[in-house]
Amino acid sequence: xxxxxxxxxxxxxxxxxxxxxxxxxxxxxxxxxxxxxxxxxxxxxxxxxxxxxxxxxxxxxxxxxxxxxxxxxxxxxxxxxxxxxxxxxxxxxxxxxxxxxxxxxxxxxxxxxxxxxxxxxxxxxxxxxxxxxxxxxxxxxxxxxxxxxxxxxxxxxxxxxxxxxxxxxxxxxxxxxxxxxxxxxxxxxxxxxxxxxxxxxxxxxxxxxxxxxxxxx
Numbered sequence: 001x002x003x004x005x006x007x008x009x010x011x012x013x014x015x016x017x018x019x020x021x022x023x024x025x026x027x028x029x030x031x032x033x034x035x036x037x038x039x040x041x042x043x044x045x046x047x048x049x050x051x052x053x054x055x056x057x058x059x060x061x062x063x064x065x066x067x068x069x070x071x072x073x074x075x076x077x078x079x080x081x082x083x084x085x086x087x088x089x090x091x092x093x094x095x096x097x098x099x100x101x102x103x104x105x106x107x108x109x110x111x112x113x114x115x116x117x118x119x120x121x122x123x124x125x126x127x128x129x130x131x132x133x134x135x136x137x138x139x140x141x142x143x144x145x146x147x148x149x150x151x152x153x154x155x156x157x158x159x160x161x162x163x164x165x166x167x168x169x170x171x172x173x174x175x176x177x178x179x180x181x182x183x184x185x186x187x188x189x190x191x192x193x194x195x196x197x198x199x200x201x202x203x204x205x206x207x208x209x210x211x212x213x214x215x216x217x
Contacts, residue, residue, distance in 0.1 A: 003041035008048050010035055015054050015065055016155050018212045024065040026055055052152060068156045070209055076154060077202045083147050084134075084198065085191040088178060091137035092187040099137070103130055104179035110172040120163050123172070130175060137182070158201075161208040174200060 011031070014020040026046050028039045035042065046063050049055040056066045091097065110123055131151070135144040174197035181190035 003037045004044035004048075007031070007035050007037055007041045007045035011045055011049060012052075012054065012152075015049070016152070016159070018156075018159055020065050021211075022065050022067045025061060026063045026065065052149070054152065068153070068160075070157070070160070070206065073157055073202070073205060076150065076157065077198060079146075080150060080154065081195060081198050083143055083150065085194045087134050087138040087140070087143050087147065088182060088190040088194040089187040090140060090143075091134045092182045092185050092190040094137040094139060096133075096137040097182050097185045099133060099183075100179040101183040103133065104176045104183060107172045107176035107179060111169050118165060120168055123168060127175065130179065134182070157209075158205060159212045160210060161205045162210075162212075164204070164208065167204050170200065171197070 011020065011026070020026075026049070028042050028046070031042045031046075032039045046055060050057060050063065054066055055063050057063050091100070106126060110126070131147070135147065138144070174193065177193040178190060178197060181193050
C-alpha cells in the first residue's frame with residue numbers, strides 16, 4: 001500500500017472513530033510526524049478526505065475535519081431509504097437471492113449470543129457482509145457507489161448514539177427479516193422490511209444521540 005493510501009486509511013479511521021472530531025485541524029507537519037510519512041503523502045490523503053466530504057478547507061484555519069450534525073440526519077435517511085430499499089428489491093429479484101438464507105440464520109444466532117451484543121464488533125462486520133452481498137446481488141454500480149459514499153457519513157452519525165444491546169438485538173431481527181425476504185425472492189417484502197429497519201434506526205439515533213468521545217484502542 002502506498003504511503004498516501006496508508007495515511008488516508010489511518011486518518012479516515014480516526015475521523016470515523018471520533019479520535020479526530022469535527023473541527024480538528026489536519027496540519028500537514030503534525031500529521032506527517034504522527035503517521036511517520038512525508039508531507040506529500042499526507043497532502044494527498046487530506047485531499048482525498050476533502051473529496052469524500054470528511055474534511056473541509058477553511059480560510060484562515062487550513063483543512064479541518066468536517067462537521068457532522070443531527071440536522072442533516074433526516075436528509076441522509078431520506079436518501080438512504082431510497083437507495084437501500086431499491087437495492088433490497090433488486091437483490092430479491094436476482095439469481096443470488098438464495099445466498100441470503102444462511103445470512104438470515106446468522107442474524108438469528110446473534111440474538112441468542114449476549115457476548116456478541118456486548119462487544120458488537122463482529123455484529124457490525126456481519127452487517128457489512130450483508131451490505132456487500134446486497135450491493136453485489138442488486139448488480140447496479142451506480143447504486144452501490146452512492147451507498148458507499150453515504151455509509152461513510154452515516155457511520156459518523158451512528159457513533160453519536162451509544163451501542164445498546166436491546167437495540168442491537170432488535171436490529172439483528174430486522175436484518176434477518178430483510179435477508180429472509182430476499183431469500184424468498186419477495187421484492188415487496190424486502191423493500192418493506194428495509195423501510196421498517198431504517199425507521200427504527202433513525203428513531204434510535206435521534207433519541208440517544210450525544211457527542212461521542214474518541215476511542216484510543
